[in-house]
Every structure is written in structure tokens, then in C-alpha cells.
Amino acid sequence: MRRILAVLLVALVAASSAAGATSKRPILGLTGSTVRGTQFKPREKVTVLAGSAMRVVRTDAAGKFSVTISGLSGKGSRCGGGIVVQAFGAAGERATFQLGGLDCADVGTT
Numbered sequence: 001m002r003r004i005l006a007v008l009l010v011a012l013v014a015a016s017s018a019a020g021a022t023s024k025r026p027i028l029g030l031t032g033s034t035v036r037g038t039q040f041k042p043r044e045k046v047t048v049l050a051g052s053a054m055r056v057v058r059t060d061a062a063g064k065f066s067v068t069i070s071g072l073s074g075k076g077s078r079c080g081g082g083i084v085v086q087a088f089g090a091a092g093e094r095a096t097f098q099l100g101g102l103d104c105a106d107v108g109t110t
Contacts (some may be wrong), residue, residue, distance in 0.1 A: 026063075026095035033072040035097075037065045040089045048086055050085045059089075 024039045040046055040063040048055045050069050057065045080082065082100040 006099045026087065026089065026093045028085055028097035030072070030083065030085060030097055030099065031105070033070055034066060034068050035072070035085055035087070037087050037095060039063055040065070040087075040093055040095075041091045047091045048085065049087075049090045 010079045019031075026037060026039045029038075035048055035050065037046060037059070040059045042059060042061050042063050044063075046057050046059060046065055048057060048061055048067055048069070050072050053069045053072070055067050055069060057067045059065045072085075082098065084099075085097040087095045
């Protein structure tokens with residue numbers, strides 16, 4: 001009986017560890033015109049949307065990618081506007097990066 005309980009306990013721990021390892025959500029980052037993604041599935045196709053631009057990239061063995069979208073850093077402005085980048089993995093993962101513009105008031109007007 002103890003042996004059966006020990007086997008069940010080991011199986012339960014292994015199952016919870018495996019579930020925890022796959023529950024990471026993808027992350028996007030933006031540096032200038034370069035979009036970087038992490039925690040996608042290894043070697044999967046990822047569709048990246050930024051404004052009207054669309055790129056399809058493949059992640060590396062670690063589930064990371066990097067893609068440059070020309071003009072992306074200039075799409076948003078400090079006041080108003082903003083940048084929204086989305087990435088969709090072929091396995092269903094989804095990540096969104098949003099850099100919103102500020103709601104600036106006119107300075108010096110009364």
C-alpha cells in the first residue's frame with residue numbers, strides 16, 4: 001500500500017511540475033524598431049502585427065525571436081498616438097505590447 005502511495009505521489013509531483021513548466025506566457029519587448037519575443041514554443045512560426053505591418057518569423061530552439069519592422073519606433077508620438085504590437089504563435093500563444101501616448105494638454109494656452 002505504501003508503495004502505491006509513493007508511486008502516486010511521484011506521479012502527482014511530476015504532473016504538477018510539467019504543468020507549471022508549460023504555463024509561462026509569451027513576452028514581447030520593443031527596442032527602437034526591433035520586436036523581441038520570448039517564451040513561445042521552440043521553432044514555431046509566430047505572426048507579428050504592428051500597425052499595418054505584418055511579419056512571420058520562426059522562433060529559435062529556446063522559443064525566442066527578434067524581428068525589425070522599419071519605421072516602427074516613429075509610429076507613436078509622445079502626445080496622443082501609441083504603439084501596439086501583437087504576436088500570435090502557431091500553437092495558440094498570444095502576446096501584446098502596448099506603448100500608449102500621453103494625453104498632453106497644450107502648454108501656455110488659457
